[in-house]
Amino acid sequence: MSEHAAFLHEAIISWYDHHGRDLPMRSPSVSAWGTLVFEVMSQQTPIPRVQPIWVQWMERWPTPADLAAASPAEVLVAWDRLGYPSRALRLRECAEAIATSYEGEVPSSYEELLGLPGIGPYTASAVASFSYHQPVPVLDTNIRRVLGRVLDGVERPPASAPGRVEVARAAALVPADGDEAAAWNVSIMELGALVCTARSPLCQACPVDEVCAWRAAGYPAAPGKKRTQAWAGTDRQARGRVMAALRAAHQKLEAWDEDGRSGLGEGPRSGLGEDGRSGLGEGPRSGLGEDGRSGLAEGPRSAVPNVGITMEQALKAATLPGADPTQAQRVLEGLLRDGLVSQSPDGWIHLPR
Ligand code: SF4
Numbered sequence: 001m002s003e004h005a006a007f008l009h010e011a012i013i014s015w016y017d018h019h020g021r022d023l024p025m026r027s028p029s030v031s032a033w034g035t036l037v038f039e040v041m042s043q044q045t046p047i048p049r050v051q052p053i054w055v056q057w058m059e060r061w062p063t064p065a066d067l068a069a070a071s072p073a074e075v076l077v078a079w080d081r082l083g084y085p086s087r088a089l090r091l092r093e094c095a096e097a098i099a100t101s102y103e104g105e106v107p108s109s110y111e112e113l114l115g116l117p118g119i120g121p122y123t124a125s126a127v128a129s130f131s132y133h134q135p136v137p138v139l140d141t142n143i144r145r146v147l148g149r150v151l152d153g154v155e156r157p158p159a160s161a162p163g164r165v166e167v168a169r170a171a172a173l174v175p176a177d178g179d180e181a182a183a184w185n186v187s188i189m190e191l192g193a194l195v196c197t198a199r200s201p202l203c204q205a206c207p208v209d210e211v212c213a214w215r216a217a218g219y220p221a222a223p224g225k226k227r228t229q230a231w232a233g234t235d236r237q238a239r240g241r242v243m244a245a246l247r248a249a250h251q252k253l254e255a256w257d258e259d260g261r262s263g264l265g266e267g268p269r270s271g272l273g274e275d276g277r278s279g280l281g282e283g284p285r286s287g288l289g290e291d292g293r294s295g296l297a298e299g300p301r302s303a304v305p306n307v308g309i310t311m312e313q314a315l316k317a318a319t320l321p322g323a324d325p326t327q328a329q330r331v332l333e334g335l336l337r338d339g340l341v342s343q344s345p346d347g348w349i350h351l352p353r
Contacts, residue, residue, distance in 0.1 A: 004211070005172075005173050007208075007211065008150070008173070008208060008211070009175055009180070009184055011207040011208050012184070012187045012188050012191055012207055012208060013180075013183050013184060013187045014207070015187065015191065015207035016183070016186065016187030016190050016191070019190075019194065020186070020187065020190045021190065021194070023047065023051070024051070024054075024055065025038040025042075025047075025050075025051065025054055026130075026186060030131075031062075031063075031106075031131075032105075032106035032108070032127055032131035032132065033062075033063060033064055033098075033106050034054075034058050034062075035126070035127055035130050035131045036094070036106055036113075036119075036123065036127050036131075037054060037057060037058065037091065038050065038054050039122070039123045039126045039127065040087055040090075040091050040094075040118065040119075040123055041053065041054055041057075041082055041087070043087075043122065043123070043140075044083060044084050044087075045082045045083055045084075047193075049081075049082065050082065053078070053079070053080055053082055056078065057078055060078065061095075063104060064094075064095040064096075064098035064099045064104055064106070065095070065099045065104045066095075067091070067092055067095035068092065068095040068096040068098075068099040068100075070092065071352075071353055072089055072092060072339075072351065072352040072353065073250050073350070073351035073352060073353055074254075075088045075089065075091070075092045076088055076089070076243070076246075076247065076250075076340065076351050076352075077247045077250050077251060077254070077351070080247070081240070081244070083236075083240070085243055085340055086338055086339075086340065087118065089339060089340070089352075090117050090118025091118060093117035093118060094116045094117045094118050094119060096117075097116050097117055098116065106127065106131070108128065108131075108132040108134070109128070110124050110125060110128045110134070110136055113127055113128060121139075121161075121162075122138070122139065122140055125137060125138045125139070126138050126140070126185075129181060129182050129185045130182055130185070130186065132178075133178035133179050133181065133182045134178055134181070135174050135175065135176055135177070135178050135181035136171070136174065136181070137167060137170035137171045137173070137174050137185070138185040138189065139162045139166070139167065139170055140189060140192075141157075141192070142188075142189050142190075142191075142192025142193050142196075143170070143185070143188050143189050143192055144157035144162065144166070145157060145192050145196060145198060146188055146191055146192045146196045147169075147170060147173075147188075148214075149196060149201075149212055149213065149214035149215075150208055150211065150212045150213060150214070151169075151213060152213060152214075153213030153214045153216070153217045153220070154214065154220075154222060155214060155219070155220065155221060155222040156198065156222050191206070191207070203215055233320055233322075233323065235327065235330065235331050235334065237320060238317075238318045238319070238320055238323070238327060238328065238331040239318070239331050239334065239335055239340075241317045241318060241320075242314055242317045242318050242331065242332065242335060242341065242349075243335075243340065243341075244317070245309055245313065245314070245317040246308065246309060246314075246341065246349070246350060246351050247351070249307065249308050249309050249350070250307070250308075250350070250351050253307050307348065307350050308344070308348040308349050308350025308351070309348070309349050309350075310347070310348065310349065311332075311343075311347055311348075311349055313349075314332055314341075314349040315328045315329065315332060316328075318331040318332055332349075339352055340352070
């Protein structure tokens, strides 16, 4: 280990000891499963949004076997607004694979982790390092940015996934001792999240400012503009609206299931149309019981909410103001193709069961 590497370790780990956030997801008592769930959730979603969902998720499904026993619809509802909900379904598949192939224990080797559904190089290395203290490099966006600035003098790393050279260089910097390696990985990740941020690095608070190549070079701007992901008007926004409508419909059913009656109120047929169907709109009645109720639940017939929404309602949810007229149909077809949404033979649109 070079003197330079030893200095970086000492400076950044010591900075973390004083300034790192006290996140429940990073507690030493968190299981490997808890770490895996957190890493999947936080890849494309900021930590403040992830934290409450992760806490609820771990209370409800503390082990892979617990999540494997949940229905896809339950998992998608619990995923709430974390975005990219395919991750939730893949996480459930991952739980099934761990429950069936690894006796419910998250495997510890990088290769085995990488073989699990939905687990890529980043998550595999994070779990191997944070949970099993293996001396492997963890290359998330924050770590890549800090290393690129300190060592290469560049504002940001390539937009592509880390290549072999970048991985090898990061691996050479990882302390040989597993405990220290885990501390290094979490510390440099936190430095990137809190100090060496993408837009406004706080160099005056940085423990390695004196050896930072990018700072020494006068902060040269990276060529080209960083692509920022638009949201308004995109298919992602329209997909989010359909998923929100379906989560709401499913939650009504869950509330009814829990109470044995509608959780929506005490009045007759509360929340439903006059014919006992969902108040969400008009839809086909076929596939429902003869009385117009969903066939999925038993109970007082006057209060059973429908399990999904009609095609018309789904298309309406997918229609953004001023959008291309083909967008709604395209979005719905995409959701069906991705398995995030199902359609009953009678035409109702619902979460996969
Ligand atoms: S000196 Fe500034 S740019 Fe360099 S690593 Fe520290 S925060 Fe980042």
